Amino acid sequence: MERILEEFFELVKTDCISKDERKIADWVKPKLLELGCTVEEDDAGSHFGGNTGNIFAVLEGTLPGSVLFNAHMDRDANGFGIQPRIEDGKVVSDGTTVLAADDLAGVVAILDGLRRIKASGKPHCRIEVVFSVSEEKELSGSRYFDMSKLQSKIGYCIDSPGRIGRIVAGAPSGAQLKIEVFGKAAHSGNGPEKGIDALKYAAKMVANLPTGRLDSESTANYAIFHAGGSATNVICDYACVLGETRSRNHEKLLQYIEKFEQYCQQVVEGTGAVVKTEADITYKAFNVTEDQPCIQLMKKVYDKMGLTMLVETGMGGMDANRFNEHGIQCVGLASGYFNNHSNGEHIYVEDLIRAGEMVEQIVLCYAD
Ligand SMILES: [Zn+2]
Structure with a gap:
């Protein structure tokens, strides 16, 4: 050999x-x-x-x-x-x-x-x-x-x-994306109006952010979703989503990240929920x-x-x-x-x- x-x-x-x-x-x-x-x-x-x-x-x-x-x-x-x-x-x-x-x-x-x-x-x-x-x-x-x-x-x-x-x-170029939504727990039967449903807003973000092949040189994907609810009778107060985006055009990657951040903020606007986004550009x-x-x-x-x-x-x-x-x-x-x-x-x-x-x-x- x-x-x-x-x-x-x-x-x-x-x-x-x-x-x-x-x-x-x-x-x-x-x-x-x-x-x-x-x-x-x-x-x-x-x-x-x-x-x-x-x-x-x-x-x-x-x-x-x-x-x-x-x-x-x-x-x-x-x-x-x-x-x-x-x-x-x-x-x-x-x-x-x-x-x-x-x-x-x-x-x-x-x-x-x-x-x-x-x-x-x-x-x-x-x-x-x-x-x-x-x-x-x-x-x-x-x-x-x-x-x-x-x-x-x-x-x-x-x-x-x-x-x-x-x-x-x-x-x-590649970037790791992270979305964290902070809501408020409350009893889902006794006082649902006192809660802020983090899971619902996170799901809305994932449902509406562009994914898959964005254009001939760019893609995006959300693959990991953690909902921090503690029981089914409690409004979910925390949700976290992990994803990534890539583009052979670095400018387009930056544009996607900007829109990603803006959209996540827009979803929680006036809801009482708080969103924290992170985009870590890992390679160029x-x-x-x-x-x-x-x-x-x-x-x-x-x-x-x-x-x-x-x-x-x-x-x-x-x-x-x-x-x-x-x-x-x-x-x-x-x-x-x-x-x-x-x-x-x-x-x-x-x-x-x-x-x-x-x-x-x-x-x-x-x-x-
Ligand atoms: Zn290898």
Whole structure:
């Protein structure tokens, strides 16, 4: 079995969840040190109840410039006890868990790429690696990564679904939304007019706020509703709704948030109820065009590998959002996985092996 595949099997069988990436980090660190990297771990996890930080590794080179590679160590929640096996040229789980190719494929591809570069003996530039934590939780890990450590102007986030050759060149802004309605409890039989029904107003907000696909580049969704009523004979005095909105156009995201806040206030106006809204913009949209160096370099890489380049945009946030926000031009690269975040997740063996080669070729083509 190819080493990259062996390592992939080993890592997916290692139990892990967002905020507890300890075992993966402890597995990855010695591998990076062995390759000659400097390795450090930050305290990102401590900001959100996690036990692991982002791993930052650097392999110094003799050529000028620097390239960044990124993958995340955590996985979707249903990722304990993964039993991977190969079926028809794909690695699959036993159907009761995810596979965690999202994003351990990225982790092993980067390690394999570094190993190939070392083995080639060819001169290379500085290579920066960020293995992040809690990416699946609103990119929480990279939120606390110290971007000033990075020298790279271009980067690759190996964390996108699709066959190898696919590039995700754009991703939306995302915001977490919270509505809290404060009413007043009263006996529903003896004095309903003395109460203020928080549940009713919260429900009205959810019923009338635009959701689903808002336009070609924006969506919104409310998914969690807590009513704080204590008994059916008491008017409900508290309700809370959690949702999210995303847009590839950051301005539109801001407009939605403004309307969201205004509408919630409007619903409670003159009712005696109080509403508190929160909108936490967790990541910002980016869009890298095909004429930019980051994608031009990939064109060379895929040509050399005999692969067809496919440039698309996605509607999911990824660590690439953060790097772009900090001035590093960064896109998502596919490593051959499909149906991530489901028990049907699988990855093409052929693509996974080529993903290591892709990392190597990025470094070699960058040098040219
Ligand atoms: Zn991912």
